[in-house]
């Protein structure tokens with residue numbers, strides 16, 4: 001496990017390459033590409049509705065929904081491969097997750113703009129476990145006030161990026177486009193959605 005230095009804050013962030021057992025990675029990728037109901041949703045940004053530059057799906061325990069950029073997502077049931085990875089992360093970290101947002105980047109033209117996890121249903125200090133399957137992509141973290149403070153992480157297939165306590169408060173992140181990448185990557189971000197009153 002490699003600690004990622006997010007000073008000046010003492011934000012907890014680390015990367016574990018080869019977290020998903022090699023024997024599982026290709027099977028997971030193939031079955032998720034084929035079996036998940038991927039959608040190119042629209043979100044509200046800069047005063048208008050725009051199509052996201054990637055495909056996505058939301059999975060969670062029954063009854064949980066998730067809203068970001070005015071898009072309300074109802075949960076699909078857990079895909080068995082996603083549920084298995086969730087169990088592996090929970091065993092390794094002791095942290096429980098009840099939801100996951102899945103992103104399918106079809107190639108290097110698909111991307112994710114700068115943002116942080118600040119939806120009220122994630123609570124004041126969200127902990128997010130982010131799994132990568134497939135093509136390697138560059139992931140950037142940028143300090144919200146010290147904009148020159150930039151970290152670049154190469155997310156390899158099977159890796160787990162842990163964005164723990166303190167990360168979302170001071171840092172935002174993005175996954176830029178790249179001409180070099182011609183194949184697909186799936187990202188799964190496991191999250192804990194709090195109950196309706198956002199206090200438990």
Ligand SMILES: O=C(O)CCC(=O)C(=O)O
Nearest residue numbers: 101103112139175187189
């Ligand atoms: O694809 C990634 O690694 C980033 C995903 C992400 O930032 C998100 O789901 O909000």
